[in-house]
Amino acid sequence: MFTGKTVLITGSTSGIGLGIAEQFARDGANIILNGMGDAAGIEATRRRLAETHGVEVRFDGADMSRPAAIEAMFRAIADEFGGVDILVNNAGIQHVAPVDEFPPEKWDAIIAINLTAAFHTIRHALPAMKRKGWGRIIQVASAHALVASPFKSAYVAAKHGIAGLTKTVALEVAEQGITVNAVCPGYVWTPLVEKQVPETARARGISEDEVIKNVLLAAQPTKQFVSIEQVAALAGFLASDAAASITGAVLPVDGGWTAH
Ligand code: NAD
Numbered sequence: 001m002f003t004g005k006t007v008l009i010t011g012s013t014s015g016i017g018l019g020i021a022e023q024f025a026r027d028g029a030n031i032i033l034n035g036m037g038d039a040a041g042i043e044a045t046r047r048r049l050a051e052t053h054g055v056e057v058r059f060d061g062a063d064m065s066r067p068a069a070i071e072a073m074f075r076a077i078a079d080e081f082g083g084v085d086i087l088v089n090n091a092g093i094q095h096v097a098p099v100d101e102f103p104p105e106k107w108d109a110i111i112a113i114n115l116t117a118a119f120h121t122i123r124h125a126l127p128a129m130k131r132k133g134w135g136r137i138i139q140v141a142s143a144h145a146l147v148a149s150p151f152k153s154a155y156v157a158a159k160h161g162i163a164g165l166t167k168t169v170a171l172e173v174a175e176q177g178i179t180v181n182a183v184c185p186g187y188v189w190t191p192l193v194e195k196q197v198p199e200t201a202r203a204r205g206i207s208e209d210e211v212i213k214n215v216l217l218a219a220q221p222t223k224q225f226v227s228i229e230q231v232a233a234l235a236g237f238l239a240s241d242a243a244a245s246i247t248g249a250v251l252p253v254d255g256g257w258t259a260h
Contacts, residue, residue: 001240003028006081008073010064010121011091013037015190016140018045019228020088020235025053027236032077032084033059035091056081064091064117065109074124083128086239089118089162090140092155099153107154114158115165122169126178135178136239139166140231143186143254149219159184163250170248179247181238186254187216189225222255 007024011017013035025031033046042059050057060076062069077084092114095106122137129135144152145159163182170180187193193216200211217223231253237243238251252258 001027001236002086005029005085006032006077006083007086007088007239008032008077008084008121008125009034009088009090010117011035012088013042013045016185016188016228016231017088017090019232020090020140021049023229023232023236024086024239025049025055025057028053028055029086030056030081031058032073032081033057034062034064034073036061036063065112067116067120070117070120071124074121078128083132084125085129085132085134086136086138087121087125088138088140088235089121091117092140092142094152094155096151098151102153110154111158111161114155115161118162118165122165122180126169126173129178130173130176133177135173135176137166137169137178137180138235138238139180139182140235141166141182141184141250143184143219143252143257145182145184145250146252146258147260166250167248174247177244179238179244181243181246181248182250183231183234183238184250184252184254184258185226185231186220186252186257187225188228188231190228193225217255219257219260220255221257221259224255226253226255 007029009017009021012021012033021031046057046059060073062073139162141162142159144156145163148156166182197208197211201208
């Protein structure tokens with residue numbers, strides 16, 4: 001479905017971003033992976049995606065908190081692929097603390113990676129999209145783009161900012177064949193979350209089932225995790241021609257969380 005398209009997914013060395021990369025590779029797109037992690041593991045992932053799906057897969061380790069690194073990544077992509085057709089802004093970090101105890105350097109890092117990086121990737125991606133008269137920008141935001149939780153001030157501020165950026169850019173490029181949307185997952189079962197379950201069970205003296213039901217999924221009416229594949233499927237649909245009229249949308253995939 002996306003043969004000949006080039007997709008950049010920021011933060012795609014694990015979790016949701018890797019799931020989205022897998023989905024676009026399966027659908028025939030060339031993939032630019034990005035993110036942190038062990039070099040050998042990333043290379044194994046890169047090779048597996050390329051060999052399994054018969055597409056070009058590159059890795060660029062640009063640190064999303066560094067505008068110069070983002071710019072250099074886009075120059076390399078322009079040279080090799082002639083630009084990004086589908087941009088998925090997914091890289092993200094979290095820190096949980098009361099606002100009056102929130103470390104300023106954590107605030108700065110979260111705003112840089114979860115929000116400002118999207119401004120930079122969008123401004124570098126748009127010229128090629130405009131030239132082609134086609135483009136898709138998909139932000140992996142969060143239910144926290146729509147509602148808040150205590151102790152996540154920087155994350156919630158960044159994700160609400162992403163919602164505003166999504167709507168603004170969508171209006172600016174609406175007549176140029178480019179759509180801009182945000183997907184807003186609730187709790188997603190990523191390796192990161194999985195690792196927290198036994199630790200939380202020990203810390204609270206409750207069972208792992210109770211952690212899942214009464215701690216992690218307390219806000220999620222379905223009482224089920226959103227899967228990586230469900231988020232990736234929505235991203236794939238938003239990139240398709242069938243979704244050409246969906247733009248400026250901030251779409252929950254949250255098991256009913258934001259219906260409360
Ligand atoms: P994850 O930790 O598995 O993946 C995060 C990715 O971002 C990794 O590839 C990591 O290397 C990369 N990254 C971190 N800092 C980076 C930097 N400075 N430069 C480049 N890459 C960097 O987490 P995930 O759960 O897959 O989260 C992915 C996105 O989904 C994030 O934006 C997160 O806010 C969002 N999200 C996650 C959940 C959830 O429950 N897991 C829910 C809603 C939204």
